[in-house]
Amino acid sequence: MTRPPAGPPPHHTLDGPDGAPPLVLGPSLGTELSVWDPQLAALKREFRVVRWDLPGHGGSPSVATTTVPALARGVLALADGLGIGRFSYAGISLGGAVGAWLAAHHPERIASLVLICSSARFGAPEAWHERAALVRESGLGPVADTAAGRWFTPGFAASPEATALLGTLRRRIAPAGYAACCDALAGYDLRGDLARITAPTLVVAGRTDPVTPPPHARELVDGIPGAGLLELPGAAHLANVERPAAVQAALLGHLAAPPDAPEALRVPAPHPSEGTAP
Numbered sequence: 001m002t003r004p005p006a007g008p009p010p011h012h013t014l015d016g017p018d019g020a021p022p023l024v025l026g027p028s029l030g031t032e033l034s035v036w037d038p039q040l041a042a043l044k045r046e047f048r049v050v051r052w053d054l055p056g057h058g059g060s061p062s063v064a065t066t067t068v069p070a071l072a073r074g075v076l077a078l079a080d081g082l083g084i085g086r087f088s089y090a091g092i093s094l095g096g097a098v099g100a101w102l103a104a105h106h107p108e109r110i111a112s113l114v115l116i117c118s119s120a121r122f123g124a125p126e127a128w129h130e131r132a133a134l135v136r137e138s139g140l141g142p143v144a145d146t147a148a149g150r151w152f153t154p155g156f157a158a159s160p161e162a163t164a165l166l167g168t169l170r171r172r173i174a175p176a177g178y179a180a181c182c183d184a185l186a187g188y189d190l191r192g193d194l195a196r197i198t199a200p201t202l203v204v205a206g207r208t209d210p211v212t213p214p215p216h217a218r219e220l221v222d223g224i225p226g227a228g229l230l231e232l233p234g235a236a237h238l239a240n241v242e243r244p245a246a247v248q249a250a251l252l253g254h255l256a257a258p259p260d261a262p263e264a265l266r267v268p269a270p271h272p273s274e275g276t277a278p
């Protein structure tokens, strides 16, 4: 099989002080880099934050097809272009898969890792091939019609945050790019490589996530040496949107002070405006 070229580096944004420790944030299928908005204000106080867009999502051009390794090579090209060697990485779902692949295949680049509602294998490849075919044929309407039930708990699905993200999926994501990302999910299986990950890793799961339910998180934790698990009640697939303070606290706690972090990377107590995380 020919491997898709990495293509140009993805569209990205930069926030936080130049010279702060770099943190790269990867989004989930059907969302733009703004999915990280709930955590951005806090993260950019401590990190140089690089957020990137999937193909056909946000500002990244569509591709005909892709793979997780190709997406990961795009992230490395982005980091190279920004002069970033070693970085921390946090990703949601497919964005997490990209980070896990990088940590397994380029461990020298990943200082610390957070995988949110992600997996070593996102279920049967056939389901992703079917979704890709549906979107190529009918656009994103059918997928958007059912997204609320995957992304959010019933009590949150009508919130302004949920409504905005669902509107983005329906109106702004390019079907071709979305389908290409489904191809990437179909071809992804990192189960045999998890033990290669050396970065301190935290795995975050939404307790009622129907896409990557808690057993997916436990498989990651069991396979990645020394990984920790945080399971959040009151969250489905987009746990960082539904439980923003809890995910923010987890990110700051883990990324700032992984077990092998030098003292210079350790972060002081939360900013007073953040309140206490639940």
Ligand SMILES: O=C(O)CC1=CCC(=O)O1
Residues within 6 Å of the ligand: 027, 028, 029, 030, 092, 093, 094, 095, 122, 147, 150, 185, 211, 237
């Ligand atoms: O199925 C969805 O809509 C959510 C999702 C699956 C993989 C991913 O990145 O997001």
